Amino acid sequence: MSRAEHSTGEALVGLLESYGTDTIFGIPGVHNVEMYRALPRSKIKHVLVRHEQGAGFMADGYARASGKPGVCFTITGPGLTNIMTPLGQAWSDSSPVLCISSALDIADSAQGRGRLHEMQNQLGAAATITNLAVRAYTPQDVRDGVARAFSAFASMRPRPAYLELPLDLLKVPAGKGWTTHRTPKLPQAPADQIKEAAERLAKAKSPVILLGGGALGAGKAALAIAEKLGAPIITTTAGKGAVPGTHPLCLGYRLAQPSGQKLLREADVVLCAGSELSETDFWDSGFILDQGLIRIDLDPMTLARPHAADIAILADAAEALEAIARSLSAADHSGRRKAAEKSIAATLAAEAAEDSELRKVLRKVLAVIRDALPPETVIASDMTQIAYAANEIFPVFEPRSWLHPVGFGTLGFALPAGIGAKFGCPDKPVAVMIGDYGIQYTINELGTAAEHKLPLVILMWNNDALGQIRDDMVNKGIQPNAVTLVNPDFQALAKAYRCGAEKPESLKGLAQAIGRALKADGPTLIEMTPRMLNG
Structure with a gap:
């Protein structure tokens, strides 16, 4: 050119x-x-x-x-x-x-x-x-x-x-010079900081590793450190999948739960990679990590706010964690590892007993979805109750397989994001997890998915309401208002866009519908309702 x-x-x-x-x-x-x-x-x-x-x-x-x-x-x-x-x-x-x-x-x-x-x-x-x-x-x-x-x-x-x-x-003539420029590489951590971080971790009595979205490519190194130290791993929502959610040292996303915050409070060293540690991670703007923090990030401003790091490393998370893993000695922390794995298993087992009625319903539905979807499925989720629950209790096994609109919190993200994910990873199955209200922000993109015959599994939770807002109103003593709506006939609407449509009457039917959607030659809208549990 x-x-x-x-x-x-x-x-x-x-x-x-x-x-x-x-x-x-x-x-x-x-x-x-x-x-x-x-x-x-x-x-x-x-x-x-x-x-x-x-x-x-x-x-x-x-x-x-x-x-x-x-x-x-x-x-x-x-x-x-x-x-x-x-x-x-x-x-x-x-x-x-x-x-x-x-x-x-x-x-x-x-x-x-x-x-x-x-x-x-x-x-x-x-x-x-x-x-x-x-x-x-x-x-x-x-x-x-x-x-x-x-x-x-x-x-x-x-x-x-x-x-x-x-x-x-x-319209101006382009002229010459339309060639690519060589791009620079990610910053690498200074050797003295890597040495200091490794020494601090080696001396720690109760270390914890915290992984954010910036560490999605650093999971192997993070696991190597965790296994050497016998340290638990906790993630942000954006960090889900950095390490397999079922690894015995992985607590997953629990930063907004007392169990996760207790884990961080009791740690004498927290190795945090690739996270802002923001309000939307903790859902508490007052939660501050103010001691024993080793922080790795590409953004110098993130390293400065709001948590004061003992060691602030401006670097790519994967490169820095790999260097730390190499610098750690092969000390025997098998006892600490067994204790950490036992504690994580107990924490996860105890959660179900404390579920609200809604969380019990969602846990059952999410278990069926997880079993029905291949482990490598990329899932784009929305700001909706089922996805909020899934952020915590839905395991994912690979990086870049859980896409959630964390910080800005936009409704309608999931459907078009799932379409984009399918174009980016055409060989992977892609699912969308969205609510009946949020899908109406971008439901017109069903036409895009149908036009390209994308076999998207669109899992829409329909409670005929802005359910989370209604519950927030109740919890704050506000009489619920403007939170119920007259929905369209989603089955007819999906078919009008030339998409498949199913409305299973049972959890078994949900699993079967997902199986069919994965093999379809275009998108399938699967309308899920609380009534499925009675089928």
Whole structure:
């Protein structure tokens, strides 16, 4: 793509392809058609979504499941505002998404002339939820903007990047120089800090390992440390799957539970890798780890707040944990390991006895789902009661197999994120776990899934209400209001989108429906209700 007669819009597609982009999610519009001119002769697959929000969530799901940057195209003004919610989710959950948008002509930008899709400050809006926001004025700016985005994805905490191209720039001859730049590597931990961390862990009497989303690629090293030390592992929601959920040293996500917080309080050393340790991890903004904390993260700001680390290591979690594992001596901690495994087993066994009535129901349903889905299934979940329970009690066995909208907490994430995950990992089964209210935020993307014949297993929990909000109102002494709704006929709606649809009457029927959905030649909406337990 070095010939001058190619436009900047055409050259952009070739450059993305050379950076390894194989899929773009988006909608062509009058303001971005020049970005589509070269797509028919490119190897890149374009996925036509039904709403820009779907494009953003699909790019996010693609990135989370595959580990590669997700790319989406949008248009000036409303296209950007529609996609800002997914970009906010990607920002809070550290997902590498590149959003490329058109913008008004350079001469018309924010001049108040009543141009189509005009905003006062489109770039400023995007900058609030991206790590990098660039407005291009020349072809070189486009090349540099793409290079900066992929450089950041390769070497920093992964967060969304935004590039906007004025309409008149898209038509300008591209000129030469449309080649990829070599991307930098992730930072490596200083040897003296690795030595200090290993020595601190070796002397610890009750060490604990805490893994966040930034440690999804570090599970093998984390397990090596845990097994050498006889230390329990606890994860954030984003860290689910870093180590197999059924490993005897893995407590899983329990940071919001008294058992998990007690484990951390009683530890004399906590080795934390790849986590903000935020309010949405503990669901308690007042929980602070203030002693014995060894922290590994790619973000220097995360290392500084709000928990004070005794050792703060700016590095890739996998590289740092591997170095620590190599530095630990082969001391005999078999007694401590047996005690930790026994304590974890007892904690998990005792949980069921303390279940609320709702949790008892959900535990039974989730057990059936877990048994019916292959262990490698990628599951995109939503902000819904069944997923909140699953965050804690639903084991996953591989990294990048549990996709949940943790920080921003957006409804409607799961369906388009699951679609994106399937494009990112076409050889893996993909399921969606969503509620009857949340699915209606992005239910139009059933059309996208059906068009591409994606065998998604869409598990929709239908309680005909905003169940969690209703329960919160009751707990706070508020008379429940605005929490019940008249739902559509989901079975008919799914079929109208040319999807399969099932409404099992029993748990056995649920398992059978999942089995059929896994073999289908398109998506299947499986409508689950509490009544299944009576079937």
